[in-house]
Amino acid sequence: MNYELRESVDPTMWSAPEIAPSVLSADFGYLMDDIKAIEGDCTFLHLDVMDGHYVPNMSIGLPVIKSIRKHTDMIFDTHLMIDNPDEYIAAFADAGSDYITFHVECSKDPLRTIELIKAQGKKAGMSIHPDTPIETVVPYLKELDLFLVMSVRPGFGGQKFMPEALERLKFIRTQLDSINSKALLSVDGGVINGNASDIYNAGATLFVTGSTVFCAPDKSKAVKDLKACALS
Ligand code: DX5
Ligand code: ZN
Secondary structure (H helix, E strand, O other), rough: OOOOHHHHHHHHHHOEEEEEEHHHHOOHHHHHHHHHHOOOEEEEEEEEEEEOOOOOOEOOOOHHHHHHHOOOOEEEEEEEOOOOHHHHHHHHHOOOEEEEEEHHHOOOOHHHHHHHHHOOOOOEEEEOOOOOOOHHHHHHHHHHHEEEEEOOOOOOOOOOOOHHHHHHHHHHHHHHHHHOOOOEEEEEEOOOOHHHHHHHHOOOOOEEEOOOHHHOOOOHHHHHHHHHHHHH
């Protein structure tokens, strides 16, 4: 898929559930090898950006996204776990992100942040920390192309899925349907074969998963298995 096509994608063209592997669990010494292993099975690649302030960890940033952009046409689903997202949106757009997701807790004016993302010609996503009341985001849903429910505390891969995320997904699914929104409903953290069906039934359409895919010996098979489990 070339850049122009990525720009004009219609989210309804994908058949849910889509899997967005998170490179956080990839082997950064062999990053493109790991990405190539799942490229044929997935449309989205999830890129976790951490600043050591909003979350107690640091990860990848602009140079890595820019570099891998040259080697794959996957849709880049950039997840900003950073304070002051407004200051960095243009840079993450330029680096090659297609979707840019910020945390509602990090923005002083979420509508303005959404506008900044759209002004760059990118799809706007919002995420929410598990401790933040889910109702907080309702006023913004109609403006969004993606909503990401965190099912772990943001900052680290390999954590256990928080079951209360299911109710939060159902709440957002109901809200999106009630306004006829075609936004992707994404879930991030602790997604494994054993909970995929519950997550799918709760209304998620885009499954972010790091360790389930990138820590598996056969990464392509791990994607296929996870999709099958979601639909089972
Ligand atoms: C956590 C990140 C996730 C993480 C998920 O803050 O946002 O994307 O990579 O990793 P797993 O699937 O291992 O829980
Ligand atoms: Zn993430």
